[in-house]
Amino acid sequence: MNHSLFTLIQYAREELKDTYGAEEIRSICQIIFTDVFHYTNIDIHLKKSEDLDESFVKNFIKITGQLKAGQPIQYVLGETVFAGLRIGLNPSTLIPRPETEELVYWIKETAPSSARILDIGTGSGCIALSLAHSLPGASVCGLDISPEAVKQARQNAQLNHLHADFMQANIFRFNTPEQYDIIVSNPPYVREQEKALMQKRVLDYEPHRALFVPDDDPLIYYRTIVKWGKRHLTQGGKLFFEINEALGKEMLQLMEASGYCRLVLKKDFYGKDRFVKGELHDGL
Numbered sequence: 149m150n151h152s153l154f155t156l157i158q159y160a161r162e163e164l165k166d167t168y169g170a171e172e173i174r175s176i177c178q179i180i181f182t183d184v185f186h187y188t189n190i191d192i193h194l195k196k197s198e199d200l201d202e203s204f205v206k207n208f209i210k211i212t213g214q215l216k217a218g219q220p221i222q223y224v225l226g227e228t229v230f231a232g233l234r235i236g237l238n239p240s241t242l243i244p245r246p247e248t249e250e251l252v253y254w255i256k257e258t259a260p261s262s263a264r265i266l267d268i269g270t271g272s273g274c275i276a277l278s279l280a281h282s283l284p285g286a287s288v289c290g291l292d293i294s295p296e297a298v299k300q301a302r303q304n305a306q307l308n309h310l311h312a313d314f315m316q317a318n319i320f321r322f323n324t325p326e327q328y329d330i331i332v333s334n335p336p337y338v339r340e341q342e343k344a345l346m347q348k349r350v351l352d353y354e355p356h357r358a359l360f361v362p363d364d365d366p367l368i369y370y371r372t373i374v375k376w377g378k379r380h381l382t383q384g385g386k387l388f389f390e391i392n393e394a395l396g397k398e399m400l401q402l403m404e405a406s407g408y409c410r411l412v413l414k415k416d417f418y419g420k421d422r423f424v425k426g427e428l429h430d431g432l
Contacts, residue, residue, distance in 0.1 A: 151205045153181065153196040163212050176221055180211055183225055218349040231278040233308050240296035241272040242358045247416040248334055251390050251423050252278045254414065258386065259330055261285040266326075266380075268319055268333040268373055269293075271358060273301030273312065275332060280305075280312045288312040291322065294357070320372055324380065331377050334390035335369035336361050366395060367402060374406045381428045389424045396421030 151159075157177050164173050181187040185204060187195070214224045222228040222243045227236045230244040231252050237243060252275055259265070259279070263286045267276040270290030280288040290312060292298050301314040338359045343351060350359075361368055370389060377387045387408060391399050396413045403411055408426030416422035 150199040152198055152200060153187075153192060156200070156205065156208050159209070160212050163216050167216055167218070176215065179221060179225070180208060183227075184211070218352055220349050220353055223353055230272075230274040231281070233274070233277055233281060233304075233310075235272050235274045235277070236300055236304050236307060237272055238296055238300050239353070240294045240355055240358075241300050242354055244272065244274040247418070247422055248275065248390060249278075250416055251275065251332070251334065251388060252282070254423060254425070255279060255330060255332060255386075255388055256282045259283055259286065263287070263329040264327070264382075265289070265330045265332065266291070266328045268331065269335045269358070269369070270301050270314060271297050271334075273304045273314060275334065276301070276312045276314070277304055277308055277310050279332075280310045281308065289326075290314045291317040291319070293318050294355075297358075319369070319376060322376075326380065327382050327385075328380055329382050329385050330388065331373070331381060331385070332388040333369070333373050335373065337366065337369070337390070337392040337395070339363050339366050339392070366392065367398060370399060370402060374403055374408070378406065378428070383428060385428045387426050387428070390422060391424055393420040393422060396424070399424045 160177050161170065161173050168176065181192050184207070211224055215221060220243055222237055227234055228243060229235070231249045235244060256279065261283055263283060265279055265286055265288045267290040270276050270292045273290050276288050276290035279286060290301055292301070293316065295316050298314045298316045305312050336359055338361065340360055340363050374387065381387065389399065400411050400413055403424065403426040407429055409429055410427045412425045413421055414423040
């Protein structure tokens with residue numbers, strides 16, 4: 149039986165109807181056609197009834213099977229788009245969320261063009277590279293405990309023709325003489341008790357080390373980075389976090405008690421407390 153783009157879309161709708169909504173399936177097909185098979189939107193429209201090569205059809209069916217099994221589309225394709233950049237992924241890196249793009253744009257609004265920036269827990273390097281792209285005069289560095297994540301971040305820098313330094317380090321034991329104007333982190337913040345609320349494909353495929361924190365100490369990474377920032381931020385330097393929506397008040401208390409000022413708790417586009425910013429006292 150011959151297949152066209154139209155019949156493959158119908159196939160995907162049937163195979164994925166128990167896993168994704170109709171609009172999600174349409175978007176997934178669009179991504180596969182454009183990113184994997186390099187069709188333009190005009191091609192999809194004009195050639196939707198043309199017969200396809202057997203290899204094309206087999207690859208589409210294989211991808212659909214992976215998606216039906218629950219594997220996220222970003223891992224199936226090995227990449228995603230974040231803040232306009234192509235970001236390669238591997239099993240040691242989280243899939244970047246749209247909310248995190250908001251954090252990047254917020255930093256960009258206030259960062260000096262020549263800022264020295266450190267991204268702690270960089271993962272795929274999406275935050276660090278987006279800032280390097282938006283602030284070409286900045287000096288950007290990212291660190292992560294995972295060697296596989298650091299390798300991926302370096303590959304993503306090459307993929308996007310951007311310069312940023314990436315290093316493997318454990319923030320609980322890391323020290324450096326460097327000083328930074330901006331420190332940003334999107335560390336693990338999902339409490340173990342919140343696993344029941346998460347999608348199965350997140351639990352089954354995304355790295356747990358980058359997601360979860362103990363119920364009895366959910367601010368473990370934040371407390372460490374807040375303390376670390378006291379030693380390594382310049383006077384007037386800024387500390388930015390992405391946070392658990394349920395812990396905004398606790399984050400403000402932590403940063404205030406640690407001597408940060410001009411604190412801001414910011415909501416994401418879903419209306420949830422998602423970001424915090426604080427500045428190191430500058431003597432004013």
